[in-house]
Amino acid sequence: MNVSRYDERARGLNACMYAYYAQQIKESTGVISGVCLDAGCGGGYLGLALAKITNLNFIFLDISSAMLEKADTHIVEDGLQGKARTLLGDVHSIPLEEGSVNLVISRGSIPFWKDPEIALKEVYRVLAPGGKAFVGGGRGTPEIQAQIAAAMKARGIEPPNDRKHRDGPPNRMMKRDYNGILQKSGIPQFHVTKGNNGMWIQMGK
Ligand SMILES: C[S@@+](CC[C@H](N)C(=O)[O-])C[C@H]1O[C@@H](n2cnc3c(N)ncnc32)[C@H](O)[C@@H]1O
Numbered sequence: 001m002n003v004s005r006y007d008e009r010a011r012g013l014n015a016c017m018y019a020y021y022a023q024q025i026k027e028s029t030g031v032i033s034g035v036c037l038d039a040g041c042g043g044g045y046l047g048l049a050l051a052k053i054t055n056l057n058f059i060f061l062d063i064s065s066a067m068l069e070k071a072d073t074h075i076v077e078d079g080l081q082g083k084a085r086t087l088l089g090d091v092h093s094i095p096l097e098e099g100s101v102n103l104v105i106s107r108g109s110i111p112f113w114k115d116p117e118i119a120l121k122e123v124y125r126v127l128a129p130g131g132k133a134f135v136g137g138g139r140g141t142p143e144i145q146a147q148i149a150a151a152m153k154a155r156g157i158e159p160p161n162d163r164k165h166r167d168g169p170p171n172r173m174m175k176r177d178y179n180g181i182l183q184k185s186g187i188p189q190f191h192v193t194k195g196n197n198g199m200w201i202q203m204g205k
Contacts, residue, residue, distance in 0.1 A: 007070045010045045013151050017140035018107075022049035025105055028202065029132040034102030037061060037126065039091045039135070040109020043070030047105065048078055056103065058084035061094065091119045094126050101126045104133040110201075111137060111169030116178070117185050120201070124187050127205040137173050138198015173199055 010018070025046075026032060032054040038047035041060040051058060058080070060071045068086040075084045089095045091106075091113060104123045113119040123133050139145050149159040174194060178201055182190045189204040 003064070003066045003070065007043045010043055011074070013148055013155075013157075014045075015049075016147065017144050018045045018049040019052075020140050020144055021046060021107055021138075022053060024197075025050060025103075025134045026053055029103060029134055031103040031132050032056065034128075035059065035100065036103040036105060037094075037096065037101045039094070039104055039106040039123065040112070041071055041086075041106075042067045042108070044074050044084070044086075046107045047084070048074055048080070050105065051078065051080055051084065059096070059101070060084065060086045061089050061091065062086075063088070063090050091122060094122045096126045098125050099128045099131075102128055102131045104131070104135065106135040108137045108170075110135060110199075111173040116176070117181050120182060120187065120203075121185050124185075124203060124205060127203070129205055131205050133203040134200065135203075136198055136200035137170060138200070139170075141197050 033056060036047060036050065036056040037059045038044060039061050041047055041062050044058075044060045047058045047060055050056060060068065062068050062071070065088055068088060071086050075081060075086070087095065091109070092115060104127060110116060120135070123135060127133060140148070152159045178192045178199065182192065182201065187203060191202045193200050
């Protein structure tokens with residue numbers, strides 16, 4: 001992944017997509033204060049969008065220090081020093097205490113997790129009683145995707161081509177049986193949706 005190009009697009013052309021998912025997360029989970037973990041955060045785009053509409057404190061976790069450098073920069077740009085910190089780590093072994101997080105969010109990272117069952121159990125472990133998780137991936141609604149594609153075209157950028165990336169991580173994610181994985185994990189409360197805004201798993205504790 002080209003970190004700089006990904007980051008530039010996430011903060012620019014794709015910003016509306018993160019704002020859309022942040023709103024969805026706020027409405028679906030109702031968690032607007034406490035601690036939020038953005039797992040596989042990249043440069044922190046989803047959490048940073050959620051910070052604009054909630055009073056949450058953030059931990060931005062990623063396995064890539066290059067991505068976390070971007071997140072650190074954006075935390076300062078968005079004036080979130082004291083409310084947000086970065087954490088280098090693997091979602092399969094989250095370096096946080098059990099029950100220490102009120103909300104776990106994650107977008108676009110789950111297709112890269114080597115063992116989603118272990119990783120989802122980790123997400124559940126760090127949730128506090130009453131906590132919620134909203135984890136998955138997608139590129140927004142068809143309207144948002146069309147808006148981004150038009151903006152890319154106007155700038156002479158080739159939009160993402162699903163056929164070309166037929167066997168890529170996002171398509172693998174859409175095909176995977178997350179209901180089966182979650183049943184096997186023993187996590188008692190979960191809900192999986194697959195639709196034109198992606199694949200999303202919601203969990204409660
Ligand atoms: C496609 S990017 C998504 C970044 C960001 N969440 C977004 O929505 O733009 C996938 C991210 O997941 C991270 N990642 C992949 N495997 C991971 C793991 N096992 N633990 C933590 N982060 C991971 C990558 O380093 C990368 O930053």
